[in-house]
Amino acid sequence: MTPLQSRFKITFFLMVLTAVVFLIYANGLNTPFQSDDERHIFLNLEIDNPAYYFNPEKITYRQFSLLAFALNYQWSQENPFGYHLFNILIHICTVILVFLTVFLTIKNATEWNEKGALIIATTTAFLFGLHPVQTEAVTYISGRPGVMAALFFLLSLLMFILGGLKKPSRKIPGFVFYALSLLMFFVAVLCKETAVTLPVILLLYDLYFMRGENWTAFRSRTGFYILFPIVAILIYLQSHHAFIVIGGLLEKIKFSLILLQLDILKLPIKLFLFPINLSFEYDIKSQVLLGPLLISIFGLAVALFLVIKKFYLKSSILSFSILWFLITLAPSNSIMPRIHLFSERNLYLPYFGLCLFFAIIIYLIFFKETRNKFVWGLSLLLLIGISFASLVAKRNQVYVTPSSLWADTLKKNPHNLVTGKTLSVHYLMEEKYLDALKILNDLLKIYPNHFDLHQNMGLAFKHLGDMTNAEKKFKDAISTKPKAPEAHYALASLYGTIGKPVEAIKEFDISAKLFIGHVYGPPHQFHLDKARAHNQAGIAYINSKKYEKALQQFEKSVKQNPKSLEARFNLAKLLLEFKNDKTQTAIHLKEALKLNPTPSQTQVLQNLLIQAEQ
Known part of the structure; x- marks a missing residue:
């Protein structure tokens, strides 16, 4: 050659x-x-x-x-x-x-x-x-x-x-x-x-x-x-x-x-x-x-x-x-x-x-x-x-998808806890909630006291609209790991979704304390959700004519999320009508006007501001 x-x-x-x-x-x-x-x-x-x-x-x-x-x-x-x-x-x-x-x-x-x-x-x-x-x-x-x-x-x-x-x-x-x-x-x-x-x-x-x-x-x-x-x-x-x-x-x-x-x-x-x-x-x-x-x-x-x-x-x-x-x-x-x-x-x-x-x-x-x-x-x-x-x-x-990879892995390694948990998370992310529940149910038979399994099942039930089972699973997660801030956060978010703001605030407060010193700390969404819960609790207290408690909740909501237009408005309106505090009312209304309200919202805020400045 x-x-x-x-x-x-x-x-x-x-x-x-x-x-x-x-x-x-x-x-x-x-x-x-x-x-x-x-x-x-x-x-x-x-x-x-x-x-x-x-x-x-x-x-x-x-x-x-x-x-x-x-x-x-x-x-x-x-x-x-x-x-x-x-x-x-x-x-x-x-x-x-x-x-x-x-x-x-x-x-x-x-x-x-x-x-x-x-x-x-x-x-x-x-x-x-x-x-x-x-x-x-x-x-x-x-x-x-x-x-x-x-x-x-x-x-x-x-x-x-x-x-x-x-x-x-x-x-x-x-x-x-x-x-x-x-x-x-x-x-x-x-x-x-x-x-x-x-x-x-x-x-x-x-x-x-x-x-x-x-x-x-x-x-x-x-x-x-x-x-x-x-x-x-x-x-x-x-x-x-x-x-x-x-x-x-x-x-x-x-x-x-x-x-x-x-x-x-x-x-x-x-x-x-x-x-x-x-x-x-x-x-x-x-x-x-x-x-x-x-x-x-x-x-x-x-x-x-x-x-x-x-x-x-x-x-x-x-x-x-x-x-x-x-x-x-x-x-x-x-x-x-x-x-x-x-x-x-x-x-x-x-x-x-x-x-x-x-x-x-x-x-x-x-x-x-x-x-x-x-x-x-x-x-x-x-x-x-x-x-x-x-x-x-x-x-x-x-x-082809993260769930297909982990489904194949679980098929080759059945009953493997880490693989099953990972697959369930991907199913949740891909909105395949029934598939996630099936995997989690099978794993719970082997690992009945595992925190993540109960937590993920709660999330699946919540997305499916089954709030009763979601609440039960989040509570099961808390019972297996009482000091897990994410468990209390999940339950608090659920309460906020189903219109139980007072119960939500209680769980949010527990979660906030547990997040102190935690490895990762609370996610950014935690503060937004907590602010929303305080605002909802404030509205609930107004409906019960408990104005002092409502005022406290609106103040906490604004503190958690200063950019919440709804909380700013609710706080300003209550300060004017309940406390007749025109100075603080004007301050909150001016801040609310900086938060890009719609034209109709702007009109409402400006009318209330005129009342506060009279």
Whole structure:
């Protein structure tokens, strides 16, 4: 194969793969924001200020991922299409890097020829780009940090490979590639901290492959390895905040998680081989049964031994691919405590190792020596491609709405409290109140004393107009958690809606006291609702001819919401008629006239003001 033919085939394949990857992910372009997307975009105080992330003194957690979100915000604002498009393009670039990395490695570090390198690189990139498990990292906007970290991780490795290759005709010296590799490493870490494993991968790659006539001597790279701790120290001197965060994480290490993580290890392997029943969250049990764990470890060890024995390679590339998988998986599935013990999006980079492993097995069985198996191998890859593409397209449909995503998650993890609560909240937001009640009813049978379940049921009943059951559920919520300010607030709002202003005021006052010192404090709407309740109570007291109490309620209403036109008017009218306080009446009427009343309201206010000034 001539260099020109090789370049043509590589270019053609990458173009085809780019088109295929884009097409199978295209049905996810218009899916809405989900879950943590709100935290990354709407709750990010610097989202509209990309320049903030270029300040070296502000180096912080996932700096470049946050920068990517900020840039996306400049282009797309709150339209999710642009964010999804960005994720897909990053994924495509990562797939291209997978191809180039594998091609150069096989071509220069094994006994196989360029044709073998092309087949293995093609198969690896094909499996990596189309594997359905990757959908969570790509379609889920907040999966971006893992994809970006993988992009710069592989780019760093590619620069390292180019720096180590002997190329007499090359005009760029090797140290330039090493410098770029080092730079890409730190960019990767600032995308997602799991990229810290890269120095280990580089050293293993060096020991495994960078031998022989195609590579420069190991001693030429010693300076490169020394630079890692030196640059880390310089970064610490520039912004030690990042190391404070790392130190805090190290303090949380729990060695008791080792057995649990070993037990979980079978799940990513199972999902790689059989990518069905994928789930946004997994209900991982914290207790490990030793018997099944030992059987799983033994079975895995035997399988790996038989495979490596069957396909023994002098280059040891099979063992490298296994180590890649285990090492890159370690930061997210190790002795560090995590809210979610297992997430599909954390498999994005580790799956490169498994894709490479099986690409080599497929090559050795179908493509290496026997021509009569070539058609079978091609048919197998075509079948895998069609299956993967359909599974990706089907999985993307789950992201069509937040409730469809969490409904699918609950289906895969029935009776999971957190998943059920989250789904019920999305049903409430999407005004699917009967669906919310069904979920909450099922969960209450398992968790009868859970505050959020009663609270959410109360909200569902209220929106359906069933005020009796809504009141009962809000009271049940209060009985399970008496000091929850939001429970009293919900009941107060209900009383205000059904015309019980005095009862509403009582609950509002309890809620206001409980909100003092609370983590989040009352929402802005709380003050508006409380002001409205005071105003309603004032009207009720007037109807009962309790004018002093009515006056107190109107004053409280104005204090809670000075921009309440109705409360200002009611207070001014009562001050004039009950107290004959013309001075205060005039003050409130003048303030009311500043609140953009309608022409008819303006006329009423001005007539009353004339009376006050006479």
